[in-house]
Amino acid sequence: MLQIKAKITSNKKFKGSCWHCIVNAPSLCRASKPGQFLNVRISEGLKPFLRRPFSIHNIFGGKLEILYNVVGEGTRAFSGKKSGDYLDLIGPLGKGFDYVGARGKRVILIAGGIGVAPLLFLSKEIKSRDKLILIGARTRDQVLCEKEFRNSGSDVKISTDDGSRGFSGRVTDLLKNIIATEKAAKGAMQLYACGPGPMLKEVCNIAIANNLQAQVSLEEHMGCGIGACLGCVVKTKNGLKRVCKEGPVFYAKELIW
Ligand SMILES: Cc1cc2nc3c(=O)[nH]c(=O)nc-3n(C[C@H](O)[C@H](O)[C@H](O)COP(=O)(O)OP(=O)(O)OC[C@H]3O[C@@H](n4cnc5c(N)ncnc54)[C@H](O)[C@@H]3O)c2cc1C
Ligand code: FES
Known part of the structure; x- marks a missing residue:
């Protein structure tokens, strides 16, 4: 399990309320398996206080993708992040798929x-x-x-x-x-x-x-x-x-x- 500050290279609306974020995270990519997830600290402040869990959507060339629906406070704040901002990530977490x-x-x-x-x-x-x-x-x-x-x-x-x-x-x-x-x-x-x-x-x-x-x-x-x-x-x-x-x-x- 790693904790890193990953630089956002893109964070855009994908479709409707769904957003797509790409971060630079070669070490996390190397360690991740399908079905595992990340615990994301969205804000440096107290709101939201807790990290939010998101699945590892895809990895390619040292970059990791998160696909997320904006449903509340945390994901709304997530969608406000710009490329060049950093995300504090803990992962990969949990047991993934056995395939x-x-x-x-x-x-x-x-x-x-x-x-x-x-x-x-x-x-x-x-x-x-x-x-x-x-x-x-x-x-x-x-x-x-x-x-x-x-x-x-x-x-x-x-x-x-x-x-x-x-x-x-x-x-x-x-x-x-x-x-x-x-x-x-x-x-x-x-x-x-x-x-x-x-x-x-x-x-x-x-x-x-x-x-x-x-x-x-x-x-x-x-x-x-x-x-x-x-x-x-x-x-x-x-x-x-x-x-x-x-x-x-x-x-x-x-x-x-
Ligand atoms: C292992 C795991 C992987 C996940 N992967 C993804 C993902 O890849 N993409 C994605 O969009 N979401 C994913 N989720 C759900 C995501 O974590 C929640 O939507 C997010 O935490 C909501 O945060 P918020 O502050 O915006 O909403 P809040 O203000 O906390 O809540 C808004 C609404 O969302 C509901 N909600 C909050 N947390 C969850 C949750 N864990 N599961 C279901 N409903 C929830 C609340 O009941 C409420 O109705 C995952 C959850 C888990 C446990
Ligand atoms: S979220 Fe704390 S034990 Fe699973």
Whole structure:
């Protein structure tokens, strides 16, 4: 785990309320694995007091990318940062995705909204030629990172809640359709998901019902981010686990919702 002050080289609006930040951080890039996260000190002052957790969205050439939705005080302050400013980062934190076993398998990534954030890095690292990402959004204007996933070698399918683009309905309904049509032909699939809690719960239920292996990245509220405050615990079959330390990625079969 490192703590560095990283220089921002770009921090721009990406789409709607979503922003994209690039920092110069070669040491962090070398240490980071898909699914891990950073705890970001956004302000030198007291507001916001706590660091905020963000997934490692992508790394390239010593630069690290964060994709974030502006939802409150901290992320609003984040969007006010300019290139040349510095961000105090602690990371990489947590346990990322286990993707060694995905080699040669049918891999389906499922993203809900800003849940695309950790999945792009994963999509780039997974050594499977048979990758599909399902990108779920409320409306067509909120579909994130379609081009970036295609560039990472993934096929892309889109779902929108209002039917304005792609499959009309929830991304988990799209997942169910795909499993129903592909399972016999493709055999074992590996699922990886990130998004809102109810979506992840449904992905876990679908995986268990179909006897598929799934890993989901949880976004719990966090205090310390380093395993000390117990502010982020979730129930698992092996007792309470800290999302910041034993997670944020968990196997579907171990979580108790
Ligand atoms: C491991 C991890 C990785 C994350 N990665 C990303 C990412 O890559 N991009 C991104 O945009 N966000 C990510 N988040 C969520 C992000 O940390 C919160 O959106 C952020 O802390 C909100 O800060 P704020 O001060 O702007 O909002 P606040 O003023 O603190 O809260 C505004 C609203 O956001 C909700 N919120 C706050 N924190 C969280 C949280 N941890 N999870 C869910 N809802 C929250 C609050 O309930 C409230 O409704 C991640 C969270 C975790 C735990
Ligand atoms: S945020 Fe403190 S233990 Fe996880």
